[in-house]
Structure formats: structure tokens, C-alpha cells
Amino acid sequence: MSTYSIKDLEQLSGIKAHTLRIWEQRYNLLSPKRTDTNIRFYDDDDLKLILNVALLNENGYKISKIAKMSMEEMREEVYSLTKRTITHEDQIYALTISMVEMDEERFDKILSTNILKIGFEQTMIYIIYPFLAKIGILWQTGAINPSHEHFISNLVRQKLIVAIDGQMYRDSGKKWLLFLPEGELHEIGLLFAAYIIKSKGHKVIYLGQSTPNDDLLSVYNIHKPDFLLTIVTTSPSSEYVQDYVEALCDRFQKSQILLTGFQVLNQDLKIPENAKVFKHIRQIKELLEDLETVGENK
Structure with missing residues (x-):
């Protein structure tokens, strides 16, 4: 299991560390662990949670309402949201969540939905390329591990090969x-x-x-x-x-x-x-x- 600092969560979610701390105190949204030397850290579950929270909050959901949702309820809301919107940033966010969760089915559904809506080429240029650039930076800074990058690269590669054959x-x-x-x-x-x-x-x-x-x-x-x-x-x-x-x-x-x-x-x-x-x-x-x-x- 990977571990993350609050700065890592900030980089991955786009939510300022100060805001994360306020949400943690006010809504018990996160539960940081501590090392033997008393340094706070977060795990994969915390990262998955905050990515879902960030996407919902960005789309107008109040944090007080989000804090009352179960993890499964959040995931369903996020999936429903990505089916309704074609905002590129939202789709990139949703792909990031799928990557962290290693959820191949969800990742494939998001890609397929975008390809149907805006076409394969536009999906690659405006969603996949910026997404790959983002995870490349995150990988270099250590916010994600190589397995995440390999997981995503192989799924995108499969899509490309099918498209080329056509x-x-x-x-x-x-x-x-x-x-x-x-x-x-x-x-x-x-x-x-x-x-x-x-x-x-x-x-x-x-x-x-x-x-x-x-x-x-x-x-x-x-x-x-x-x-x-x-x-x-x-x-x-x-x-x-x-x-x-x-x-x-x-x-x-x-x-x-x-x-x-x-x-x-x-x-x-x-x-x-x-x-x-x-x-x-x-x-x-x-x-x-x-x-x-x-x-x-x-």
C-alpha cells in the first residue's frame, strides 16, 4: 500500500492542504495515520476518498453533504456526473480516480463514453494526452507509483491498437x-x-x-x-x-x-x-x- 503526505493529496486533487486540514477537523473527512516518529501520512483509501470529494465539490456539491455520503455513494455520484458532463477537466479527474483504484471497468467506461460523445481523436487530444501528462508529473514527484502508470498505459495502448486496426x-x-x-x-x-x-x-x-x-x-x-x-x-x-x-x-x-x-x-x-x-x-x-x-x- 502506498503512503502520501498532505502535499501529495494536494497535488493529486488540486485541493489546498490548508482546506484539507479544515475539512479533516470540521467533518472528520480524513483519518491520517502516524509513523513511529509521529509524522502524519495518508493511505490509498484516503487518496481515493479525496479525489471523489474533489470532483463532487468542483461540480457544486457542498462539502457538508459530501461528508455524509458513504464511499460507494460518492463513487456512484462521480460516475453519474462523468456520464452527464463533457468537461475535459472532469473527465481527467475521473480517469485519475479510476487509475488510483485500479478500476479497469470504470476507466474503460469513461473512455468509451467520451469516444461516443466527441470521437476517438478528440478524446485522445483533449483528455488522454493531458491525463498522461498529469500522471507523468505525479510519477516523477513520487505521488503515484510505476504500477499506476503501467496500468493506464496498457489500457490506452489497447484502445489505440483497436482504433488503428479499423x-x-x-x-x-x-x-x-x-x-x-x-x-x-x-x-x-x-x-x-x-x-x-x-x-x-x-x-x-x-x-x-x-x-x-x-x-x-x-x-x-x-x-x-x-x-x-x-x-x-x-x-x-x-x-x-x-x-x-x-x-x-x-x-x-x-x-x-x-x-x-x-x-x-x-x-x-x-x-x-x-x-x-x-x-x-x-x-x-x-x-x-x-x-x-x-x-x-x-
Whole structure:
């Protein structure tokens, strides 16, 4: 079982520590434990409780009313609320609760409801991406543990794979080779790029995580893709990423290479002429729209 400080609860819920202490004293809302050295801490049940409380309070429920609810009543109110509203922040909050509770069924229902309401692409851009960014920060600060991140990543990955399989290739489409560098495992962004590209009728050759350089060259020689797309989040590290980009562009001079990821965006790299850095998935969509326009004008 994980333990949390009141600052962790503040980060996860958005409720100020001062307010949490007042609610604790006035409504007996939380029951902090103490270490052998008398330091207060909270457990998973406290976190689940305060996340539900925060979402209900944000949507107009008075704290005095919330404090009288059982945990099950709170959960049902939260679920009912997320079915009624399409506020992105509320949906992100609800996904956070599902993550902490490791509730796969609830997480899937929230995702499916949003996909029906606003579509798969909009759900990814406005709900899943901000949610993943949020849990990434929480994981780095130790507010959540790696098991939470793996749990969520696998569920999102499953959704993406199903969505990609439903897209069709057009004969007029370009060839795109998508891969992650050796040692790179953060795949969600690459999968979403594959979905966007394939949804526009282009052919996607997907190599996925940690692609060895020799394998990349072998596949390239077979398919001769028009575009290569990769995301550099952690590997190669900052001291080697410039060399990696230059070697990649030199090896595949006849293709347009698209680059993004933390290691690319957070450095002042010298980008070769056959490469382009993109900061957001919208720029990939713009490129795809330009390709469609060129095709129509031929």
C-alpha cells in the first residue's frame, strides 16, 4: 500500500492542504495515520476518498453533504456526473480516480463514453494526452507509483491498437515508417501518430518500441518509405541525441524525417535539411492535409 503526505493529496486533487486540514477537523473527512516518529501520512483509501470529494465539490456539491455520503455513494455520484458532463477537466479527474483504484471497468467506461460523445481523436487530444501528462508529473514527484502508470498505459495502448486496426489504406497514400530508438519504450504517442496517419489513408509500417538500427535499415530498404517518424523521450539521452539525429538523417537522406519528444524539443539541436521537428500532433495533421491538397491538385 502506498503512503502520501498532505502535499501529495494536494497535488493529486488540486485541493489546498490548508482546506484539507479544515475539512479533516470540521467533518472528520480524513483519518491520517502516524509513523513511529509521529509524522502524519495518508493511505490509498484516503487518496481515493479525496479525489471523489474533489470532483463532487468542483461540480457544486457542498462539502457538508459530501461528508455524509458513504464511499460507494460518492463513487456512484462521480460516475453519474462523468456520464452527464463533457468537461475535459472532469473527465481527467475521473480517469485519475479510476487509475488510483485500479478500476479497469470504470476507466474503460469513461473512455468509451467520451469516444461516443466527441470521437476517438478528440478524446485522445483533449483528455488522454493531458491525463498522461498529469500522471507523468505525479510519477516523477513520487505521488503515484510505476504500477499506476503501467496500468493506464496498457489500457490506452489497447484502445489505440483497436482504433488503428479499423483504418483503411488508400492506394494514393504515402508510406510512413514509425519507430522508437533503441532503449525507448514510451509508445503511446507513436501509436496515436500511427492512428492519425492511417486514418488519412496512408500506409503505416509500424516497428514500435526500441528498434535496433540494423532492423530499421533492413525494413527501410524493403519498403522505401516517404516519411520516417520517431519520438525521443528518454533514449538516446540528451548528450547523444544530436549525434543520433544527424546519423539518422544521413542514413535515410531520401526520406523526410519527423522528430519529436522531450530530448528533441528541450534542446537547441541543429536539424538537418531532410528533418523536421514537430511539437504537437496537430502539426502532423497539417502535414497530412497538405499532402491531400497536393494530391487533389495533380
